[in-house]
Amino acid sequence: MTVSITEALDIIYKNIQPLSTEILPIEMVLGRICAEDVTAVLDMPRFDNSAMDGYAVKCADAGKTVRCTEVIFAGDSPQTPLKQGEAIKIMTGAPLPEGCEAIVPVEQAEAKGDDVMLPPEILPGSFHREAGSDMGSGAVYLSLGEEINAYRIALLASQGVTHLQVFRKIKVVVFGTGDELRPHYEKIEAHQLYNSNTPMFLERAKELGCEVRYVPRSIDTIASLEEAIRSSIDADIIITSGGVSMGDKDFTKEAFRNLGMELFFDKVQIKPGKPTAFGKIGDTAIINLPGNPLASMVNFEVFIRAVIYRMSGAKAYRQNTIETTLREDFRIKAGNYTVKLGSFDGKTFMPFKQQLPGMLSPMQHADGYIITPPDVTFLAKGTKVRMIPIHWDCRSEKEEVFFTGG
Numbered sequence: 001m002t003v004s005i006t007e008a009l010d011i012i013y014k015n016i017q018p019l020s021t022e023i024l025p026i027e028m029v030l031g032r033i034c035a036e037d038v039t040a041v042l043d044m045p046r047f048d049n050s051a052m053d054g055y056a057v058k059c060a061d062a063g064k065t066v067r068c069t070e071v072i073f074a075g076d077s078p079q080t081p082l083k084q085g086e087a088i089k090i091m092t093g094a095p096l097p098e099g100c101e102a103i104v105p106v107e108q109a110e111a112k113g114d115d116v117m118l119p120p121e122i123l124p125g126s127f128h129r130e131a132g133s134d135m136g137s138g139a140v141y142l143s144l145g146e147e148i149n150a151y152r153i154a155l156l157a158s159q160g161v162t163h164l165q166v167f168r169k170i171k172v173v174v175f176g177t178g179d180e181l182r183p184h185y186e187k188i189e190a191h192q193l194y195n196s197n198t199p200m201f202l203e204r205a206k207e208l209g210c211e212v213r214y215v216p217r218s219i220d221t222i223a224s225l226e227e228a229i230r231s232s233i234d235a236d237i238i239i240t241s242g243g244v245s246m247g248d249k250d251f252t253k254e255a256f257r258n259l260g261m262e263l264f265f266d267k268v269q270i271k272p273g274k275p276t277a278f279g280k281i282g283d284t285a286i287i288n289l290p291g292n293p294l295a296s297m298v299n300f301e302v303f304i305r306a307v308i309y310r311m312s313g314a315k316a317y318r319q320n321t322i323e324t325t326l327r328e329d330f331r332i333k334a335g336n337y338t339v340k341l342g343s344f345d346g347k348t349f350m351p352f353k354q355q356l357p358g359m360l361s362p363m364q365h366a367d368g369y370i371i372t373p374p375d376v377t378f379l380a381k382g383t384k385v386r387m388i389p390i391h392w393d394c395r396s397e398k399e400e401v402f403f404t405g406g
Ligand SMILES: Nc1nc2c(c(=O)[nH]1)N[C@H]1C(S)=C(S)[C@@H](COP(=O)(O)OP(=O)(O)OC[C@H]3O[C@@H](n4cnc5c(N)ncnc54)[C@H](O)[C@@H]3O)O[C@H]1N2
Pocket: 176, 177, 178, 180, 181, 193, 194, 195, 196, 197, 198, 241, 242, 243, 244, 245, 246, 247, 250, 272, 273, 274, 275, 289, 290, 291, 292, 293, 295, 357, 358
């Protein structure tokens, strides 16, 4: 069945579900997706405190000289209430004494022994940090489906949280097909080539937060492929590349079908990468990518990234675009939904002039890609383009148009 790019993505989103969850110490949750709503149990700040090193004072004492014989440090528990005609020296973060109306920073006062000369104007509440002003207890500060970053870990730690429920890591298995392929650490003959797709997918899946495993295969037969599939069926995602078109040994899809794969599509209206297939055996998602390196990379970015994001439990699982403009005029062959890799300099995007499905070298410089509909043959310099970034995340829950032109 041939589907459009948007249909393929919809099929993926509909047929992939978030994985099960586990409870981990917060030291281990970086990059994971939160699987619960987390509520604050403490006010932040916990108590009214001083924002400056200074003096706790009464506003009516502005312009006067007051007595100061006490100091409150962060970590102290002040016992003496503040009285008119007095000041209490206080450090940043220290709890305010009872009766404190404002803080005067040390540099705005003049101290001589126990006497402190206060400035002529003191506004009530100045340099107070009020309990709960950052976050009140009872507030949900981390939600189901949000990705854990270092700043969210800071919040969890500030609340004394030790463990968090997160979605488990996605297990990805990759295997290559093709008798001509050899691993990079072996000697090759003149008619052979190194397998570059498998290391590419393994590392890219790792970058996207997955646990990865490589299943090597020596020969290209249906039997060896079926064996590789059987030994990988505990994975959440199986990725293959090659053996999906019309060649006499292109039996990747057949081997998966023999093992009961439910096939959702086996061709996409996309250039490059038309023979991309997606299916499932039980809960294991199967993606067969074409062997051509650049074609497989492009389809990894468009479809496998969608599978990973959807499976991760992230609320924002749809890739969005960055709107920018074209650096120079660009011509495209008509007739297909076309993906063009290119460079983004922060202001403009430019597709690479040289990019064919079998190439490897353009991929390393790609910051993102654009997708043009079949009728678009020319994009003039300055045209608005929608770039999908490769090396950073730009996601949301909402569907967005991601085609350029047309
Ligand atoms: N008669 C037709 N021929 C082809 C069609 C078609 O529709 N009719 N489609 C073309 C398109 S489009 C593509 S894309 C390729 C897809 O081919 P396969 O997925 O079957 O891939 P292979 O034939 O196995 O390999 C293609 C090419 O890529 C190299 N390759 C494969 N795996 C790797 C790897 N792991 N690392 C590096 N390079 C790899 C392989 O050596 C071939 O050069 O089919 C067209 N043909």
